[in-house]
Amino acid sequence: MAEFTMELNDEQKEVRDWLHGFAADVIRPAAAEWDEREETPWPVIQEAAKVGIYSLDFYAQQYFDASGLGIPMAMEELFWGDAGIALSIVGTGLAAVGVLANGTEEQIGTWIPQMYGDANDVKVAAFCSSEPDAGSDVASMRTRAVYDEAKDEWVINGTKTWATNGGIANVHVVVAVVDADLGSKGHASFIIPPGTPGCSQGQKFKKHGIRASHTAEVILDNVRVPGSCLLGGKEKLDERLAGAREKAKKGGMGVPPLERSREGGRVKNAAMATFEASRPAVGAMAVGTARAAYEVALEYATTREQFGRPIIDNQGVAFQLADMRTQIDAARLLVWRASWMAINGKQFTAAEGSMSKLFASETAKKVTGQAIQILGGNGYTREYPVERMHRDAAIYTIFEGTSEIQRLVIARTLSGMPIR
Numbered sequence: 001m002a003e004f005t006m007e008l009n010d011e012q013k014e015v016r017d018w019l020h021g022f023a024a025d026v027i028r029p030a031a032a033e034w035d036e037r038e039e040t041p042w043p044v045i046q047e048a049a050k051v052g053i054y055s056l057d058f059y060a061q062q063y064f065d066a067s068g069l070g071i072p073m074a075m076e077e078l079f080w081g082d083a084g085i086a087l088s089i090v091g092t093g094l095a096a097v098g099v100l101a102n103g104t105e106e107q108i109g110t111w112i113p114q115m116y117g118d119a120n121d122v123k124v125a126a127f128c129s130s131e132p133d134a135g136s137d138v139a140s141m142r143t144r145a146v147y148d149e150a151k152d153e154w155v156i157n158g159t160k161t162w163a164t165n166g167g168i169a170n171v172h173v174v175v176a177v178v179d180a181d182l183g184s185k186g187h188a189s190f191i192i193p194p195g196t197p198g199c200s201q202g203q204k205f206k207k208h209g210i211r212a213s214h215t216a217e218v219i220l221d222n223v224r225v226p227g228s229c230l231l232g233g234k235e236k237l238d239e240r241l242a243g244a245r246e247k248a249k250k251g252g253m254g255v256p257p258l259e260r261s262r263e264g265g266r267v268k269n270a271a272m273a274t275f276e277a278s279r280p281a282v283g284a285m286a287v288g289t290a291r292a293a294y295e296v297a298l299e300y301a302t303t304r305e306q307f308g309r310p311i312i313d314n315q316g317v318a319f320q321l322a323d324m325r326t327q328i329d330a331a332r333l334l335v336w337r338a339s340w341m342a343i344n345g346k347q348f349t350a351a352e353g354s355m356s357k358l359f360a361s362e363t364a365k366k367v368t369g370q371a372i373q374i375l376g377g378n379g380y381t382r383e384y385p386v387e388r389m390h391r392d393a394a395i396y397t398i399f400e401g402t403s404e405i406q407r408l409v410i411a412r413t414l415s416g417m418p419i420r
Contacts (some may be wrong), residue, residue: 001344004065006336008073012065016073022053023081031082033389034212040168041085041212042122047074048089049119053078056112059093068343072284072335079288083392084212086285088124091164091213092116095125095173102231104188111191115171126169128160128218143220145176145190147234152227154190156220159202160269162399166216167201170194174220178237185244188237190228198223209391279400280338280354283360286396287332290364293371293389294324300375300384317374331360351406351413358406361396370391 008016026047034041034069038361048054062070096112117123120417133140142159147260160166172192179186192199202217227234298321301312311317341352348354368390372379379386397403 002068004337004340005067006095006333009067012067012069012073015062015287016077019053019077020080022048022051022415023077023086027078027081027085031085031212031385031388032382035082035084036211038206038211040124040165040214041088045089045124046119046122049116049122051359054089054092054122055116056096057386059096060309064343066343068340069336070333071281072217072287072339075281075284076288076291076332078097079268079285080292081288082212083285083289083389083395084210086288087164087210087213092123092125092169094164095169095171098127099191099231104231104233106264107191107228107231109274110123111171114194115169117170123170124165124168125171125173125183126165126167126218127173128163128166129175130162131159132161141175141177141184141187143174143176144180145188147178147227150225153224154227154230156192156225158220158224160218160220161202162205162215163218165214166218167204167378168214168216172199172218174218179241179244179307181242182241182244186241189231190225191231192220192223192225193229196223200349208394209388210395279357279406280335282396282400283331283335283338283356286357286360286364286393287328287335289389289393289396290324290328290360290367292387293368293393294321294328296384296386296389297321297324297371297374300378311374316415320370320374324370327363327367331356331363334359349413351410354401354406354409354413357396357400358410359401361406364393364396365390373374 021241026044030041030044034044045054052058059071059074062074065071075086075090078089078142096115099108099111099115115123115125129141131141131143133142141158143156143160145154145156147154156174158176160174163172166172171194174190175187176190176193177186178188198221200219200221202219204214204216207215235245298312301317301321302310312321334352338348338352338356340346341348368386371386372390375384375386376382381387401409
């Protein structure tokens with residue numbers, strides 16, 4: 001187990017500086033254009049692929065960093081560049097993680113390379129879980145997958161929403177209900193191969209922020225996929241469903257999806273544990289956006305003069321900057337702690353993953369708003385990037401679990417009592 005440290009080693013610093021250079025030289029100059037266009041920045045993704053950032057190998061190296069700091073460091077630097085473009089670069093990773101977490105070795109080797117393509121022909125992938133009536137309440141999912149035993153095929157019907165890269169992806173990973181009586185335990189994940197009939201893009205959302213990241217509905221109309229596209233395989237699914245049904249007979253089912261059972265401090269719901277482990281990465285994204293806005297505000301405050309002196313000489317501005325920096329550093333520390341705990345197998349007995357995501361997300365919204373205030377009228381225009389950063393920051397308190405859900409998870413974990 002790696003010791004917890006707040007000091008990056010030489011290799012990590014080299015990676016950080018490399019990412020920072022890419023964010024400064026490639027992402028930032030393109031940010032305003034792709035925000036206005038509200039389109040996927042394919043040329044930037046291709047540049048990221050050419051230098052090795054847009055690849056499974058790169059993210060695997062960061063993920064398996066024994067200190068746990070590889071992923072949060074990478075997320076912070078890329079999102080410091082621009083949140084919309086960065087999300088376009090890292091969005092495929094969510095689908096890849098879905099396959100890595102649930103797929104067989106053969107499925108991992110077959111599908112993940114197709115998610116990324118190569119530097120000359122980049123591809124993207126989409127993870128499709130949320131639905132119009134099932135966001136935080138995953139037990140309300142309506143997309144159904146029915147097994148056609150005669151043809152060894154799964155037939156999938158439903159509508160997914162808020163899917164990053166939805167409809168434009170080469171590979172879609174879709175979560176569907178296979179046994180409605182088991183609630184969230186009756187879900188399974190499926191690969192939708194490229195060009196599968198019945199899988200199409202629905203509404204593309206015109207968003208408040210992260211406009212360079214493609215977000216859309218995915219329509220699944222009698223989509224047929226081979227049995228081999230069930231992540232983990234049929235035997236593993238049948239075994240898991242049988243165990244859940246047996247537990248249901250003994251009275252172990254029917255609890256609300258947010259309910260937590262304590263057993264030596266462990267979360268018994270594996271999906272909730274996975275969400276907890278992934279949330280620090282979103283917190284790191286928020287830290288990157290907050291830090292970017294703070295740096296713009298600090299530079300502006302030291303060079304902008306009013307009444308014959310820099311505006312940072314005014315306590316009203318100076319104190320805001322002091323609070324901004326303090327909150328950013330505190331958010332980073334929470335993210336790093338949770339990331340270190342996750343990679344070293346430490347249980348989140350106080351919902352440390354949710355804590356990091358909650359605090360960093362709220363910090364990003366607050367800091368970007370303060371940056372606009374410090375820049376005054378200039379901050380409200382698109383001539384300065386803080387306006388865009390403020391719009392981008394709003395997403396952090398919504399996706400990967402809203403701030404309200406994070407607070408419920410934290411309170412539930414601390415009390416050990418179900419929150420309905």
